[in-house]
Amino acid sequence: MLQSKKLSKKYQDKRILDDITLEIPQAQVTAFIGANGAGKSTLLGIMSRLITKEDGEVLIDDQDVTKWKSRALAQKLAILKQSNQVSARLTVEDLVAFGRFPYSKGRLTLEDQQKVTQALEYMEITDLKADYIDELSGGQQQRVYIAMIIAQDTEYVLLDEPLNNLDMKHAVQMMKILRRLVDDFGKTIVLVLHDINFASAYADYMVGLKDGRIVAQGSTAEMMTPEQLNIVYDMPLAITEIDSCKYCLYFK
Template sequence: MIKTHQLSLSYGDTSVLKNINVQFRTSGMTSIIGPNGAGKSSLLSLVCRLQQASSGSVTFDEQDIHAIKSAQLATKMAILRQENHLMTRLSIEDLVCFGRFPYHQGRPTKDDFEKINRAISLMELDNLKARYINELSGGQRQRAYIAMVLAQDTDYIFLDEPLNNLDMKHSANIMKVLRKVTDEMNKSVILVIHDINIAACYSDEIIAMKEGEVVCQDTPEAIMKNERLSALYDMPLTVETLHGKPVCLYYL
C-alpha cells in the first residue's frame, strides 16, 4: 500500500501542499478532483518520486519510497504526466515498447510483445501502430501514451488528466478500459481528473483537494453532495441522481 505522511511541498514562501495524509487503494479506481491550483498534479509527482517533498514522506509497503531502487519501483508504479517530451520520431509500437523497458532492458521478449500488443488493442490503435507519434492527432497521441503506461504492467497506475485532447467517445472508452483494468487485472488506478461526473461514474473512491489540502477522501456517493461540492469549487452546485449515479449540474 502507498501512503503519504504529513507530505508538504513549498516553493519559497508559496505553499503548494500542506501536510497530506492519504493512502491509495491496492486495487480499484481513485479519482483526485478539485479546482485549479489545488495541488493535484504536485501530489502525484511527489508520490511517484518525480519531485522531492519539502517535508513528510511517502511509503510503499511501509518502506520509504526514496529507499527503493528505481528499477524495482518501475515495475511497481507507472505515471503518465500531463506533458510528455519523448522523441516524436517513434512509432506507436516503439513508444509502447518503451513502457516495457523495466523488464526487457532493450531486448523485448515474446511476453513483452504480447503485453505491448494488448495495450495497443485496448487503446484501439491496432491500425496505427506503425505511425509516428508526430503524425497523430492529439487524441491518438494521448491514447498511445496511455497504452505505454498500461504496457508497463505495474500494480499502481497514476494518470494525470488522461482525458486531455479526447472527445466524448474516446473519453468514455478509455474510462471503460481503465475500469476493466482495475476489475479484471486487480490494478490500482489513480487519476487526476477535472470532470467530476466521470469521476463519480467510474471511481471507487474520490480524493477532493483544495488549496493544497485534502478536504475529504470518501466514496463518490459521499462526496457528490451539494454542500461539499459547492464549498470545494466556490460556486453553487446541484447534484441529481441519473440511472442510479450522482450527477452534478455545474453547467446550469
C-alpha cells in the same frame, strides 16, 4: 499499499502541499479533484518520485518511495504526466514498447511483445502502430501514452488528466479500460479528473484538494453531494441522479 504521511511541499517559500496524509484504497479507482493550482499534479508527482518533497513521506508497501530501486519502482508504479511530449521521431509501437523497458531494458522478450500487442489492442490503436507519434492528433497521442502505461503492467497506475484531448466516445472507452484494469486485474489506479461526472460514473473514491490541502474525501456516493463539492470548488452546483449514478450540474 500506497500512502502519504504528513506530506508537504514548498516552491520559493510558497506552500503548495500541506500536511497531506492519505491512504489510496487498494484495487480501486481514486480520483483527485480540485481547482487549477490546487496541488493535484504536485501530489501525484511526489507519489511517483518525479518531484521531491519537503517533509513527510510517501510509502509504497511500507517502504519510502525514495528508497525504492529505480527498476523495481518502475515495475511497481507507472505515471502518466499531465503533458507529454517526445522529441524523438518514434512510431506508436516503439513508444508503447518503452513501457517494457523496466523489464527488458530494450531487448523485448516474447512476453514483452505480447504485452505491447495487448496494450495496443486495449487502446484500439493497433492500426496506428507504424505511424509516427508527431503525426498523430492530440487525442491519438494521448491514447498511445496510456497504452505505454498499460504495457508497463504495474500494480499502481497514476494518471494526470488521462481524458485530456479525448472525445466523448474515447473518454468513455478510456474509463472503461481503467475500470477493467481494476476489476479484472486488481490494479490500483489514481487519476486526476476535472470532469466530476466521469469521476462519479467510474471512480470508487474521491479526494478533493484545495490550496494544497485535502478538504474532502470519501466514497464517490459520499462526495457527490452539493455540500462536499462546494467545499472543493467554492461554487453553487446541483446533483441529479440517473440510473442510480449521481451527476453534477454546474453550468449556471
